[in-house]
Amino acid sequence: MKAALLALLLFVPLPAWAQLQSDCRATGSIGTAVMAQDGTITLNLRAPDGTQGLAAYRPGDPNYARMLSHLGGMRPGEHKSVPAFCGN
Numbered sequence: 780m781k782a783a784l785l786a787l788l789l790f791v792p793l794p795a796w797a798q799l800q801s802d803c804r805a806t807g808s809i810g811t812a813v814m815a816q817d818g819t820i821t822l823n824l825r826a827p828d829g830t831q832g833l834a835a836y837r838p839g840d841p842n843y844a845r846m847l848s849h850l851g852g853m854r855p856g857e858h859k860s861v862p863a864f865c866g867n
Contacts, residue, residue: 791846804849805863812861820846832865 818838825831836843838852850859
């Protein structure tokens with residue numbers, strides 16, 4: 780199960796993976812986010828079973844604005860908790 784989730788995070792293109800998510804926020808955190816000086820948002824995500832994965836959104840990515848909004852905005856150098864996504 781852990782390997783399958785990690786494989787999903789590594790091999791599904793980031794825009795497609797993000798489209799699986801909802802735009803709303805649920806309670807709790809699913810990881811942390813940091814914004815680099817160039818505006819890239821890197822997420823360190825964790826599943827309830829402890830599986831972890833990384834995702835990065837660069838300015839110009841079709842899902843960049845959506846992720847930035849989900850995080851409540853960010854500035855370069857800032858670290859934030861990633862709110863859980865609502866289930867569909």
